């Protein structure tokens with residue numbers, strides 16, 4: 359069998375991991391979830407969630423991946439705990455599941471670039487979204503998005519994912535900075551900043567029960583945790599890397615890019631007096647074009663900004679999608695010696711098929727999102743934390759120390775993981791399960807609405 363691939367450089371790994379973390383979650387979900395939950399106060403809770411739970415959890419995934427040096431499901435056998443293979447399997451299934459509708463949204467974004475070029479997306483935002491987000495049109499753009507994703511993954515780690523993200527991540531940063539500078543020039547932008555950056559803690563105190571799980575869930579999703587992605591990416595890593603430094607860099611970059619996206623979206627909406635709240639998949643696709651259509655300077659300015667804005671989202675979404683597909687591809691390549699191209703194409707085709715209901719009807723998309731992000735994700739994180747904290751134990755400390763200078767830090771990390779992180783994740787899982795099963799009026803129905 360051919361030798362297993364590795365990242366060409368450490369920076370390559372970092373950019374690939376940042377590319378995975380930065381996605382629809384940062385640019386589409388984050389600004390809206392922040393505005394729905396009280397703006398700046400939510401931001402503070404979110405930062406806390408990243409630091410207290412996200413960072414220790416990402417290190418747990420890194421430890422599994424690098425120590426095993428193989429894909430997520432095979433990793434547990436390599437670590438001498440074969441019975442725990444299902445931890446990786448839950449993650450890989452969750453990745454597969456999530457990619458199916460992530461790609462549908464990616465397809466819409468692709469379509470919106472076209473809609474910005476022609477101006478149609480800005481002329482009648484609500485009608486445009488209604489037309490392109492369902493039926494054959496949405497299935498078609500879903501197919502195109504999956505094809506691009508497959509193409510990059512098929513090229514491999516070094517020549518595909520690493521090369522692509524080396525271009526994509528800097529492009530996202532440059533374009534977002536440009537948009538943020540532009541947004542700052544808009545009249546009314548300062549209200550957007552005030553809302554985003556000046557915390558109103560009353561909102562948090564009075565909505566504690568919903569703000570907390572929202573912030574922690576967003577932190578886990580945004581760092582690409584629970585989908586075996588970070589396990590897989592770390593498995594291509596060398597021994598001389600410092601995992602704590604890598605994890606910290608990724609968490610900081612990911613958060614900074616989310617904040618940057620907020621600095622684009624919120625001034626844009628506030629400048630046009632558009633209600634920032636009202637999440638759901640349609641939010642970005644209706645509210646933003648509405649704001650763009652009213653920009654000072656006329657139609658062409660709106661269209662140009664639209665192209666850049668949706669261009670950023672598209673790139674960010676793609677660099678996340680490839681990591682989701684890679685988690686599954688790596689398993690078949692590593693365990694069965696399958697070659698990459700047919701594996702990526704075959705799995706990609708299955709993901710495409712799984713996404714057809716979501717593309718056809720957004721009610722299905724909401725249901726897939728509900729199950730994926732509220733149930734599978736925290737469950738997978740819980741299993742990882744449990745495994746690394748209580749099963750791997752000393753081996754985990756040993757692995758975290760490899761390539762880094764942190765001595766006692768590793769012991770503190772493990773202790774923190776098995777107690778605080780575990781407890782918080784258990785609470786998040788419990789709250790989400792409650793939401794999923796016991797509160798059909800407010801929460802997600804376990805039975806998809808199209809079948810009810």
Ligand code: PHE
Pocket residue numbers: 378379380381382383384579580581582583585587678679681682
């Ligand atoms: N972190 C990505 C985002 O914010 C989503 C993602 C989750 C990607 C898990 C890969 C794995 O959009």
